[in-house]
Amino acid sequence: MPEPAFTTHRLTKVYGEGRSAVHALRGVDLEIPGGEIVVLLGPSGSGKSTLLNIIGGLDRATDGSAHFRDRNLSQMTDSQLTRYRRDHVGFVFQFYNLMPSLTAHENVELVTEIARDPMDPEEALALVGLRERVDHFPAQLSGGEQQRVAIARAIAKQPDVLFCDEPTGALDSQTGRAVLEVIRDVNETLGSTVLMVTHAANTAQMADRVIHFADGALREVVVNDTKLSPAEIDW
Amino acid sequence: MSPLDHKLLRDLWRMKGQAAAIGLVIAMGVMMLVMMTGLVASLSETRHAYYDRYRLADVFAPVSRAPDRMIAELAGIDGVSAVEGRVTGQALIDVPGEDLPVQARAISLPDRGRPALNDIFLTDGRLPETGRTDEIVLLNSFARAHELAPGDMLRATMNGQRRSFQIVGLAQSPEFLYTTAPGELVPDDARFGVIWTSRSGLAAAYDMEGAFNEALIALTRGANENAVLSAADRMLDPYGGAGAYGLADQASNRFVAEEITQMDAASRVVPPIFLAVAAFLLYIVILRMVQAEREEIGLVKAFGYTNAEVGAHYLKFVLAIAVGGAAAGCLLGIAAGRGLVGLYTTYYKFPFLVFQLDPGSFITGFLVSVLVASAGGLLVLRNVFALTPANAMRPPAPPDYSRSGRRLGGLKTFLDQPSRMVLRRLTRQPGRMAGAIVGIACGMALSVSMLTLFAGFERTMDQTFSVVDRSDVMVTFTHPLSAKTLFELQRIPGVERAEPVRNVSVVLRNGLRSHRGALTGLPSTPDLNRALDADMEPLVLPAEGIVLSVPLARTLGIEAGDMLAVDVREGRQPLLQIRVASIAHTLLGSPAYMQLDALNRALREPGRVSGAYLTIDEALQSDIYRTLQDMPTVAGVSVKSDARAAFEAIINSGAGATRFVYGAIAFIITFGIIYNAARIAFAERTRDLASLRVIGFTKAEAAFVLLGELAVVTLLALPLGALMGYYLSFGIAAGFSTEFYQVPADFDPGSYGMAIMVVLGAALISGLIVKRDLDRADLVSALKTRE
Numbered sequence A: 001m002p003e004p005a006f007t008t009h010r011l012t013k014v015y016g017e018g019r020s021a022v023h024a025l026r027g028v029d030l031e032i033p034g035g036e037i038v039v040l041l042g043p044s045g046s047g048k049s050t051l052l053n054i055i056g057g058l059d060r061a062t063d064g065s066a067h068f069r070d071r072n073l074s075q076m077t078d079s080q081l082t083r084y085r086r087d088h089v090g091f092v093f094q095f096y097n098l099m100p101s102l103t104a105h106e107n108v109e110l111v112t113e114i115a116r117d118p119m120d121p122e123e124a125l126a127l128v129g130l131r132e133r134v135d136h137f138p139a140q141l142s143g144g145e146q147q148r149v150a151i152a153r154a155i156a157k158q159p160d161v162l163f164c165d166e167p168t169g170a171l172d173s174q175t176g177r178a179v180l181e182v183i184r185d186v187n188e189t190l191g192s193t194v195l196m197v198t199h200a201a202n203t204a205q206m207a208d209r210v211i212h213f214a215d216g217a218l219r220e221v222v223v224n225d226t227k228l229s230p231a232e233i234d235w
Numbered sequence B: 001m002s003p004l005d006h007k008l009l010r011d012l013w014r015m016k017g018q019a020a021a022i023g024l025v026i027a028m029g030v031m032m033l034v035m036m037t038g039l040v041a042s043l044s045e046t047r048h049a050y051y052d053r054y055r056l057a058d059v060f061a062p063v064s065r066a067p068d069r070m071i072a073e074l075a076g077i078d079g080v081s082a083v084e085g086r087v088t089g090q091a092l093i094d095v096p097g098e099d100l101p102v103q104a105r106a107i108s109l110p111d112r113g114r115p116a117l118n119d120i121f122l123t124d125g126r127l128p129e130t131g132r133t134d135e136i137v138l139l140n141s142f143a144r145a146h147e148l149a150p151g152d153m154l155r156a157t158m159n160g161q162r163r164s165f166q167i168v169g170l171a172q173s174p175e176f177l178y179t180t181a182p183g184e185l186v187p188d189d190a191r192f193g194v195i196w197t198s199r200s201g202l203a204a205a206y207d208m209e210g211a212f213n214e215a216l217i218a219l220t221r222g223a224n225e226n227a228v229l230s231a232a233d234r235m236l237d238p239y240g241g242a243g244a245y246g247l248a249d250q251a252s253n254r255f256v257a258e259e260i261t262q263m264d265a266a267s268r269v270v271p272p273i274f275l276a277v278a279a280f281l282l283y284i285v286i287l288r289m290v291q292a293e294r295e296e297i298g299l300v301k302a303f304g305y306t307n308a309e310v311g312a313h314y315l316k317f318v319l320a321i322a323v324g325g326a327a328a329g330c331l332l333g334i335a336a337g338r339g340l341v342g343l344y345t346t347y348y349k350f351p352f353l354v355f356q357l358d359p360g361s362f363i364t365g366f367l368v369s370v371l372v373a374s375a376g377g378l379l380v381l382r383n384v385f386a387l388t389p390a391n392a393m394r395p396p397a398p399p400d401y402s403r404s405g406r407r408l409g410g411l412k413t414f415l416d417q418p419s420r421m422v423l424r425r426l427t428r429q430p431g432r433m434a435g436a437i438v439g440i441a442c443g444m445a446l447s448v449s450m451l452t453l454f455a456g457f458e459r460t461m462d463q464t465f466s467v468v469d470r471s472d473v474m475v476t477f478t479h480p481l482s483a484k485t486l487f488e489l490q491r492i493p494g495v496e497r498a499e500p501v502r503n504v505s506v507v508l509r510n511g512l513r514s515h516r517g518a519l520t521g522l523p524s525t526p527d528l529n530r531a532l533d534a535d536m537e538p539l540v541l542p543a544e545g546i547v548l549s550v551p552l553a554r555t556l557g558i559e560a561g562d563m564l565a566v567d568v569r570e571g572r573q574p575l576l577q578i579r580v581a582s583i584a585h586t587l588l589g590s591p592a593y594m595q596l597d598a599l600n601r602a603l604r605e606p607g608r609v610s611g612a613y614l615t616i617d618e619a620l621q622s623d624i625y626r627t628l629q630d631m632p633t634v635a636g637v638s639v640k641s642d643a644r645a646a647f648e649a650i651i652n653s654g655a656g657a658t659r660f661v662y663g664a665i666a667f668i669i670t671f672g673i674i675y676n677a678a679r680i681a682f683a684e685r686t687r688d689l690a691s692l693r694v695i696g697f698t699k700a701e702a703a704f705v706l707l708g709e710l711a712v713v714t715l716l717a718l719p720l721g722a723l724m725g726y727y728l729s730f731g732i733a734a735g736f737s738t739e740f741y742q743v744p745a746d747f748d749p750g751s752y753g754m755a756i757m758v759v760l761g762a763a764l765i766s767g768l769i770v771k772r773d774l775d776r777a778d779l780v781s782a783l784k785t786r787e
Ligand SMILES: Nc1ncnc2c1ncn2[C@@H]1O[C@H](COP(=O)(O)OP(=O)(O)OP(=O)(O)O)[C@@H](O)[C@H]1O
Pocket: A015, A016, A022, A023, A024, A042, A043, A044, A045, A046, A047, A048, A049, A050, A051, A094, B394
């Protein structure tokens, strides 16, 4: 088994306090090998986004620890976390989160500006099939198109780890497949570790490893020996 | 250009209405600062340059009759650089078409060449020819007030003789920017003339051959003025010296200086207040604007932008608005200041203008705007930075309405859904609402205080001329006369009542502080010209002692009970010590009162009066004037309606007139504040309102939710603003009060009513503009983009 990209130990996240406290993560022990595509499955509200946020350096755990390679994320200062996100992490957010006042091109540029070895924003947009729409603002794009801009933005920096929170949620099967191809290409050509949340169970067929999540805890981790390419997945 | 800079420009463009409103408010604050400090700097600079160029004397030494050789002796005093002796005298001018002769002063010009000191600036015509004793130059402002021009003849009485002169020229003089007839309070171009004519002619008229009766003295730099004054007094004493005095006590200069001081004081009080209000508004708006950008901040942070990078972006954003506003304010301030200085230069009869800006005002304007904007920005950013990106990106949790829902439960039956939405938002986001309320209250406070100031000016005028002075006419005698003269006046047909007054010209001294002016003796319970305090209560004039007005007591640094040295400047010129009985608030001038009998006792001149206040039968007015004019002991007659008009002119076009400029700016700022509040509410609710429309609410209902909020906020701001304005008006009124007149800041319901109208009007207009935008808003794009 390759060197783990992420290891978590009793990772816990509690939102709020007292009676209204929500236990989003209840002591998650997890190991994600580097260079793999890992799919996270689980019902709504089970804590998938929360986990992504914490190991992506966007949020802090309430308890337990999370390591990226040999570095303890839980002990990093804010500026170290910023550095970590800037240098290693690509994000596709569940709600796209595009800047409304920037064009598609500029939204991608926002990330490539500060990345160490980025692609050309045009190229990244072309990869998701939006070559023609680079100068459009988010308000002029459909939901799926916005989602693809978000994906272009995440892969354009050629990140070490790519977090995708339901990257195909708003896409039809054909576009969805194209987007998954792009993600797999990034994984194959750059060796990026990919962690992908999805509700479409069949997407799991392209993963090296599938993590089943429920109620803030790991249910089951399945290693997929019959990895398919996105084109082969049955929708 | 980096994508963040793109975002910056687009955000600015998107929020242009709001950015412009804030920029405008800042611009107005800075403009006012630049304009007013520039005005003060320019006017004092121009005045100095004018005095300098026309060699205005530093010391004036009136004397009964001193031989010309004394000039050389005066020139020998240590610290004196030049001396000019001249002949001056009282004159009465017959102005064609006027019932009353006008008091004037005749002043000699050297027979050859220009005067060494107190030169005149010839605006029309020429100087009298050598040897022509019938040619005169007339003070320009007086000539204009009576439509006299070179070529016209002028009849005047000098030293009891009627003579005819030809006007050959008109002149301005730094010595007579303002002219006040003896015994009158208010300068009036029309009521006092100045005649310049050749020395030989005037010497003959006033019996001054080989002599002078006024020495003008210029000092060397750094000379000790007090020492020169005493030396001159000593030298001139044997010739009837009436006491030398410095430029600071010269009537015209004193008035101009007071005007400039008033502008200076107002410019130190009012613009900073306006700027502070603008700054506060900027602060609130920046706070809310950056708050609204929470998600974006979280997002760029998620990508790995550092706090410094994100902070820099937002600082650029707020600085663009602040610096833009401040820069516009500076430019506007320069332009408006130039115009205003031009107006005032003409008004003060300066023959030229030295435009000057106060660089400090630019720096202050910029610094205040930039610091406040940055502080506002940084404060919110600090909160946002404290959030993890995951938290910041989560759209701010919808405010928890559950509690208010319960609290409002009882109201549910009375209120429809939109009204409840308005109420809930107000109760659930108290911080934001408080900001909006305080902002609008600031606008209300500005309006209230400016309108109170306007009312204060009206009140000063009204009270002075209808409550304080209830006479119709004031008669001044050539010298103090027996009180019996009063009966003579009373016998004139048409004169209803006559009340004595004795004005004594004095120098009041307390240690090193002194004030040159008049001590007024009044009957113990005067009825026509009353001594009233600021509350319109008659002053109690004690049987002994002086009652001083507040500004005078302040100038002299003296308190009730202290002894005041009274250096009498007429008659035997005794030096008296009189106790200060009390200090009173008065509205006009800086009077010093005494009971007439007590004053005469102190002077050892029982039963003397120097003038009288009369009430007359208007029908017999011309006859009365004619009779008075023929009385040899009457030096001047002043009609109250003229005095009132002159006073009105002074406070409506002099330094007091800057209140209109301040007022206009206050209203613009008020509008800017309210418009801005409406815009913010609109920006924050675009999406909610679009959702309402989508689920079937009508445009009117959606507008109600938005405008209802604005209306409630405005209504809540009114009482708070009224209270703030109440306190603010004292500061502002104090800034406008001078030695010459005081402006009260009394509660005036009318001003508050007006201010309410101003604020409501601004709210209505803002509401209509925003409603128009709301009606035009594209539902789909409003829902798609969050703002
Ligand atoms: N900021 C927060 N405050 C309180 N509770 C939160 C917060 N964020 C998430 N939660 C709760 O934590 C739990 C896990 O949320 P999370 O977003 O991780 O779920 P998820 O698995 O991504 O669900 P979905 O598939 O619907 O996106 C949920 O019950 C959610 O309500």
